[in-house]
Amino acid sequence: MPSSAHLLTLATAVSSAAAAFQGFNYGSTFTDGRVKSQQDFESEFKTAASLDGTNGGFTSARLYTMVQGGTPNDPISAIPAAISTKTSLLLGLWASAGEASFKNELAALQKTIDQYCGKLDGLIAGISVGSEDLYRISPIGQAASPDPGASPDTLVSYVKQVRDTIKGSCLQDAPIGHVDTWTVYVNETNKPVIDAIDWVGMDAYPYYENTKPNELSNAKSLFQAALDKTKGVSGGKPVWITETGWPVSGDKSGAAVPSTDNAKVFWDEVGCPMFGKTNVWWFTLQDGSPTTPNPAFGVIGSELTTKPLYDLSCDNVDPSPSSTSAVSSSSKPSSTAVPSASSSAQSEQPSTSSADSGSGSGSVSNSAPAATTTAQGGSVSSSAPAPGTTVSTVVVPPPVGGNTSSAGGSVPTGTNPAGQPTAPTGTGAQPTASPSSIPTAAAGRVNSIGAAAVAIVMAAAVI
Ligand SMILES: *[C@@H]1O[C@H](CO)[C@@H](O)[C@H](O)[C@H]1NC(C)=O
Ligand SMILES: *[C@@H]1O[C@H](CO)[C@@H](O)[C@H](O)[C@H]1NC(C)=O
Numbered sequence: 001m002p003s004s005a006h007l008l009t010l011a012t013a014v015s016s017a018a019a020a021f022q023g024f025n026y027g028s029t030f031t032d033g034r035v036k037s038q039q040d041f042e043s044e045f046k047t048a049a050s051l052d053g054t055n056g057g058f059t060s061a062r063l064y065t066m067v068q069g070g071t072p073n074d075p076i077s078a079i080p081a082a083i084s085t086k087t088s089l090l091l092g093l094w095a096s097a098g099e100a101s102f103k104n105e106l107a108a109l110q111k112t113i114d115q116y117c118g119k120l121d122g123l124i125a126g127i128s129v130g131s132e133d134l135y136r137i138s139p140i141g142q143a144a145s146p147d148p149g150a151s152p153d154t155l156v157s158y159v160k161q162v163r164d165t166i167k168g169s170c171l172q173d174a175p176i177g178h179v180d181t182w183t184v185y186v187n188e189t190n191k192p193v194i195d196a197i198d199w200v201g202m203d204a205y206p207y208y209e210n211t212k213p214n215e216l217s218n219a220k221s222l223f224q225a226a227l228d229k230t231k232g233v234s235g236g237k238p239v240w241i242t243e244t245g246w247p248v249s250g251d252k253s254g255a256a257v258p259s260t261d262n263a264k265v266f267w268d269e270v271g272c273p274m275f276g277k278t279n280v281w282w283f284t285l286q287d288g289s290p291t292t293p294n295p296a297f298g299v300i301g302s303e304l305t306t307k308p309l310y311d312l313s314c315d316n317v318d319p320s321p322s323s324t325s326a327v328s329s330s331s332k333p334s335s336t337a338v339p340s341a342s343s344s345a346q347s348e349q350p351s352t353s354s355a356d357s358g359s360g361s362g363s364v365s366n367s368a369p370a371a372t373t374t375a376q377g378g379s380v381s382s383s384a385p386a387p388g389t390t391v392s393t394v395v396v397p398p399p400v401g402g403n404t405s406s407a408g409g410s411v412p413t414g415t416n417p418a419g420q421p422t423a424p425t426g427t428g429a430q431p432t433a434s435p436s437s438i439p440t441a442a443a444g445r446v447n448s449i450g451a452a453a454v455a456i457v458m459a460a461a462v463i
Helices: 013-018 038-049 077-086 100-116 133-137 139-144 153-168 190-195 216-233 258-269 341-348 361-367 439-452
Strands: 022-026 060-063 088-093 124-131 176-181 199-203 239-243 280-282 389-396 455-460
Touching: 022 038, 038 060, 038 077, 038 216, 060 280, 077 088, 077 100, 077 341, 088 100, 100 153, 124 133, 133 139, 133 153, 133 176, 153 176, 176 190, 176 239, 199 216, 216 258, 280 439
Parallel strands: 022 060, 022 280, 060 088, 088 124, 124 176, 176 199, 199 239, 239 280
Antiparallel strands: 389 455
């Protein structure tokens, strides 16, 4: 009975408690919809680990789906690619395409256990049940797209199903979390989801917070505010940065201007202080192959290369806190370190530890009356003025590929590979992108924006 289910080798990287996970988001398809093969993933992972200026630190990959495109429920080829390249994984189960589709995600998870347990030791950072599903069912999310998303109850049920699936397997200790925009976490109705998970994954893009002063010089504080807000409601659970980044090209979003120089500043001010201290999956390595989306976030262009579009070295970053640079669109990297001493502390480790739970009131929140919070997933942005109430302006980009129904809806779930939510292209996919409706948060975000984001002001009760 060599069933892998019996191999209780802790595949989780619990032991790697020392260092934080650091890497990028990886979609399952290219911008033209072509499904990535194991070799494609291996090439991407090797490139990420060899990027000039990074000292080989980007060795983790966040995935959006467990299912390989073109199959009903075979494990995504990124898994064997990660094994062969020693890349750690934040596995993800696409949860916005309905129950039948989710069953295939679970089946792929089970097959992963059956086929790869014994080879995953130390490679699993965690498992995310869903990606921006709560954002999709929110009013703003619905306004932007008919994507069904998933309710808090549904996600809680899915989390339980995942726990049942990994129980007794090599993945049993993998911390389970959920990825969404900060705005949904501060919505009390969604608290059951936070209660059900081990870590909270936050997507935050100041670039998309275009109803607020989101010029580059304010980006760092917008990001910090989102992080503080999320920590404030995480109940002490670790907050992981599952997506953030600044576009290297594309249209302006409010006062945010895409450019490689600006992406470099954001990398220095927001990324560098967190790398190695907090689990971070940046958006992203590459989102423009073969075509370049608008906006484009990739640190490399359409061809795989270890030479990034801008300097990724953090060597010259000023570690001093608060020096918020007043940089405008194209300013110099007057780096500012993220003052989040507290923040990083918590997010680091997966397990249930956590330090100051949520005092999210740290530096930023107090100081910034406008507690802005960024939202996210690229999709939402919001600002939170008053202490008690938050008026968030959310820019709603149609999450996922625009019409979610295609993700799981229109397409006979499970059956049609193409219809699979497999396309979570981390590549912020173009609006047109995928036929398979890219379940990517990123995709959505990108799409939406490109498609003209709708700004909605919503009042949300904030704790
Ligand atoms: C709060 O969350 C619930 C459940 O996800 C959702 O139905 C509701 O629309 C959300 N409220 C706002 C203002 O987003
Ligand atoms: C979503 O896409 C499906 C399939 O293309 C289409 O039938 C449906 O009308 C679309 N829904 C919306 C709201 O655009």
